[in-house]
Amino acid sequence: MKLLIVDDEVEICDFLKSFFEERNYEVRSATSGEEALKAVEQFKPHVVLLDIKMPGVNGVQVLQEIKAKFPKLKVIMVTALETRDKIEECLRLGADNYITKPLSLEYLENDVREKIEAVTNSSSA
Numbered sequence: 300m301k302l303l304i305v306d307d308e309v310e311i312c313d314f315l316k317s318f319f320e321e322r323n324y325e326v327r328s329a330t331s332g333e334e335a336l337k338a339v340e341q342f343k344p345h346v347v348l349l350d351i352k353m354p355g356v357n358g359v360q361v362l363q364e365i366k367a368k369f370p371k372l373k374v375i376m377v378t379a380l381e382t383r384d385k386i387e388e389c390l391r392l393g394a395d396n397y398i399t400k401p402l403s404l405e406y407l408e409n410d411v412r413e414k415i416e417a418v419t420n421s422s423s424a
């Protein structure tokens with residue numbers, strides 16, 4: 300179960316990385332959109348947790364690139380004070396879900412597990 304965490308705040312990446320590693324996920328993190336796109340190609344995650352608001356290439360742009368190249372890759376948007384419009388734009392662009400900060404880890408873990416199960420089942424069927 301491979302998870303890619305993308306957030307420009309290093310503390311959030313580190314925190315989520317240890318949380319999911321303790322639960323036996325293989326985790327990589329990226330602190331920019333550019334880094335995230337490279338990691339998607341190289342690490343080939345099952346699920347991406349993607350912060351919307353980042354300097355440079357933002358989460359919406361990363362989402363668009365991911366969905367263009369890997370339409371089946373599950374992407375969960377992570378957002379702080381975004382407007383409803385931003386979330387709806389991401390869902391329209393193919394995001395599989397979203398979660399708002401402050402993060403509910405229990406909710407997040409359930410959602411990640413659900414997305415990974417969906418991918419795993421469809422590829423083994």
Ligand SMILES: [Mg+2]
Binds near residue numbers: 306307308350
């Ligand atoms: Mg951010």
